[in-house]
Amino acid sequence: MSMNLMKNRVTLVGNVGQAPEVRTIANGRKMARLSVATNERYKNNQDEWVNDTQWHNIVAWGKQAEAVEQKLSKGDEVMIEGKLVHSEYTDKEGIKRYSTDIELHGLLLLDKKQSGS
Numbered sequence: 001m002s003m004n005l006m007k008n009r010v011t012l013v014g015n016v017g018q019a020p021e022v023r024t025i026a027n028g029r030k031m032a033r034l035s036v037a038t039n040e041r042y043k044n045n046q047d048e049w050v051n052d053t054q055w056h057n058i059v060a061w062g063k064q065a066e067a068v069e070q071k072l073s074k075g076d077e078v079m080i081e082g083k084l085v086h087s088e089y090t091d092k093e094g095i096k097r098y099s100t101d102i103e104l105h106g107l108l109l110l111d112k113k114q115s116g117s
Contacts (some may be wrong), residue, residue: 008083010102012056013039013110016076022069030065032104034058035070036080058082060104071109081106 017035025031040052060068072078082102084115089095 004063010082010084011039012036012080012102014056014078014080016040016072016074016078017055020068020072022065025036030069032058032065032068034059034060034068036078048090056080057099057101058104059085059101060107064104064107069105070071071107077110079106079110080104 019036020032020034022030022032036056036058037052038056040054042050042052044050055084082103082105085101085103086098087101088096088098
């Protein structure tokens, strides 16, 4: 793999936190937002088990957004591949805010729950 393909590359395995939010924007292009939780379990300095959950904001565009809309729901286990995208904006109160998202490039559904029907 070339070094260019490895720059700014993120791979996560986790669970979808809630149903993805999908919107249609200019020219009918779709945009999806979802959150994915990754969990780590380790022993701290007091020899106690600690569960650490990190939440990651995922943004998908176009065909990736369509795949998110069609395939993903709350609780699904997924592998996400993408890149980090940092942005800043000013909120309604005039406060500058910063955001880091993962722009989705690849998606693999690892565990689809059975629907009971």
